[in-house]
Amino acid sequence: MNANESDDETLHLSAETMSALMEFYQEQEEREQKMKEIEEGNIPNNFEENWNMSQFWYTEETAKRLAEGCVKSAGSNGSIACVSTPTVFRMLKKMEHNCTLKVLEYDKRFAIYKEEFIFYDFKNPLGVPRDLCEQFDLIVVDPPYLSEDCLTKTAITVKFLMKPSAKIIVCTGSVMEELVGRLLKANKCEFEVKHAKSLSNPFMCYANYNFDDYCQN
Ligand SMILES: C[S@@+](CC[C@H](N)C(=O)[O-])C[C@H]1O[C@@H](n2cnc3c(N)ncnc32)[C@H](O)[C@@H]1O
Structure with missing residues (x-):
């Protein structure tokens, strides 16, 4: 040519x-x-979903209910870790409460939250700062992939972060139900999780306590 x-x-x-x-x-x-x-340090109003990172954001309503439920569950001055749940973290940032917060995320756009942001890759489950060991009263987690490998590794991080009596909320596909129960002793809740863009697979909320008592559907 x-x-x-x-x-x-x-x-x-x-x-x-x-x-x-x-x-x-x-x-x-x-x-x-x-x-x-x-x-430049300006926090944008919205972060677009990046499907290459398996990002499927909750609706505003779901994020609000989850965040309110987290605060009630953690108690005043409680500590909350949002593991791969940046939408819940962002909602918590807008609300009035005395809880301390961390967002553990792979997407470095959330580094804008400075010391509240912890870079986290589920493939390296203990690659988070050692001083976070057994620090949290409540952990809300939504692993990026519906696979045994991803959930098992995520559960290692959750167990590392949680205080012995911590509450755990897991939002994930219902295909993971049995493993969620086995690894994190979390059972299905009534609370309905909704996404901004509808997902093709059924999605549920699980918790190791009665989360439905702490949130409104
Ligand atoms: C299914 S989405 C859950 C987001 C949640 N629905 C929300 O609205 O906050 C999965 C999350 O895992 C994050 N993620 C992607 N790759 C990851 C990795 N390798 N390790 C940990 N988290 C990862 C994504 O950035 C995303 O926030």
């Missing part, structure tokens, strides 16, 4: 391809602008 043929190909991009390309560049520009804002 000579240079002219190649130029011709560029010129003959279909309108459809051209529009997809323009859309891609526009989205990229928006992402870069958002990252710039984050780097």
